[in-house]
Amino acid sequence: MFFTSDLKAYNIHASDGEMGKVKDLYFDDQKWTIRYAVIDSRKWLLGRRVLISLTSFRTLNEREELVEVELDKDTIRNSPTIPEEHAITKDVENSLISYYGWARYWTGNMIWGNIDEPFTSPRSNEQSEIQEQRLHDMQAYDLRSEDETLGYKVHANDGKIGTVIDMVFDTEYWKLRYMVVQDSDTYTEEAYLIYPIDKIETVDWFEEDIYLNETLAEAKTNAVYKSKATILPNL
Secondary structure (H helix, E strand, C coil): EEEEHHHHCEEECCCEEEEEEEEEEEEEEEECCEEEEEEEEECCCCCCCEEHHHEEEEEECCCCCCEEEEECCCHHHCCCCCCCCCCCCCCHHHHHHHHHHHCCCCCCCCCEEEECCCCCCCCCHHHHHHHHCCCCCCCCCEEEEEEHHHHEEEEEEEEEEEEEEEEEECCCCCEEEEEEECCCCCCCCEEEEEHHHEEEEEEEECCEEEEECCCCCHHCCCCCCCHHHHHHHCC
């Protein structure tokens, strides 16, 4: 398990050199799985938003805090342009997928389409190809910025619990598993509550509110962590 905030300290290395650091992460709002890393590439590719699918990741080096990807810089430089201010629409996403040859993760019932893990080869039988074509345009999701989700207010059904300050994901499926919530009653000191993503009942993405289907008393029975360093060893 990793904090999403920790991944943002990692450097991204192409096959022919360093590209930059992870600037943001995009996840889908249905399976809550990280789909793309946004790379800060200002040192060598100004004015471009660089998105890398997790299926291009090859190694995650904790000791050196770097991620190696299978792409080279020229491939990225020649990819479809996404200006910094441009929304990541489905048309944009399809253009990137067509260019890089990434699998369409929304075309099946598993986490990554026809597979569970992003680093395995999809099934290539005829049935999978038929399903790919049939579900090509069935994208009942929106991509959400992890960076923008920080600061969202978390509510029980009878009151506010706190504010999202971090998220936890696994590196097998790259699925968001928990949100780290700063307790609204203790802003003057460190006090964190952890809630599984599957506890979320609804999200108001416009008003930046997350709702859990439990009472405030039930929500506050969770263990309280006095520092973030104590969270991951206990998950």
